[in-house]
Amino acid sequence: MNREHLEAELRAALVEHGLKFAPSGLSQGTSGNLSVRWHDGEAEGMLITPSGVDYTRLRPQDLCFLRLDDASGTQWRGPLKPSSEWRFHRDIYCARPDVGAVLHAHPTHATALAVQRRPMPAFHYMVAVAGGRDIRCAPYATYGTEELSRNALEALAGRRACLLANHGMITVAADLSAAFALGVEVEELARQYLLALATGTPVVLPDDEMDRVLEAFKSYGANAQKKAAADGGAD
Template sequence: MIEYGLKISAEGFTKGTWGNISVRDGEYVYITPSGIPYDVLEVDDVCVLSMNGDTVYARKKPSSEYMMHLEIYKARPDVHAIVHTHPVFSTVVSICLKSIPPVVEDAVMILGEELQVSDYALPGTIELACEAVKALGKNNCVFLKNHGLVTVGETIHEAFVASQLAEKTAQIYIEALKIGNVSVIPYEHARVLREKYLSSYRQK
């Protein structure tokens, strides 16, 4: 988790102490603390919660978005890691658009057929958690309205790669909209691509 915290900082996906990472292991969720920069984060700073939100271990206050993480884990048994960041292009999408249609094959395969922007809710609330779960659906990414990006995966590496790909896709789509006449992958083909990734391409 510390390694990937440094990676999302190096990518420019977060500034200061914003963003959070969690990993689920059985009935326990390990989550980054609130207000601690990733470059000074230590192993003992990582908080441990139960799936119902009880604190199992914490030297620091758990991330303010812990409810969102827990609700995603409850809704998605296949998810074992979550990365929440505030990348520039993904945040622009969250402000200006309702979704990104299937426009590039790698995004369709790894992230989902159509990437949704959630309805707005205040950060750190159960309302935000519920809106995130609803808009995420079966995808591996959701744009939080006027807020940022959440990506999920079977592993922390998959969730991190999903963040990279979501930001790249957001940038591509924004640039394409400037030119106009955007070509969209047929939805029946998008479903085939997504299923191919889930069933055979994804590395276990």
């Protein structure tokens, strides 16, 4: 597949997943943003959703390309300016070579925890889906700032998801589908945790049990990975 075809597919996928924001409950209207890592043939960068555009009106050509070596975020390419949260997308890609896609959203239950600045402990073994024994909540900072980006990177250290205090959530993954699926999973965990808090005191699993779960998760989804590889090879 040539570079032009691959870029067109990635742009279409970003639009497709943006349209899923509202039905999935992850975000409404123009809130939330998505990006994928992309090399334009000259430099490593990212394709990212633009600022303030309703996802029902978003077109593939509306997406922005921003080089990762552009620390100012001023050299973007596209008809519309990139999301106001471009900075932590860029900084995550620079710090995490394992990450191929970033999702940021404001889902109801995860945000309800975030406004209490409450991390999500191991009340359920599936918390390990985010890569660790808990899901951290990054300290508050104004949106779009370097401080917010630093806080998010710290909360994501060794993790694939975090909450942002008084703000929302971030999930990262190797590809866009995985980042989106993780966002849905984190929001469902947040809903369950809030219900547990409302009806009693959740029992938190011990560290050694979570370590066993994390080890088991290393091979979890192997069938899905094989299927994806097989499907890709069939093209």
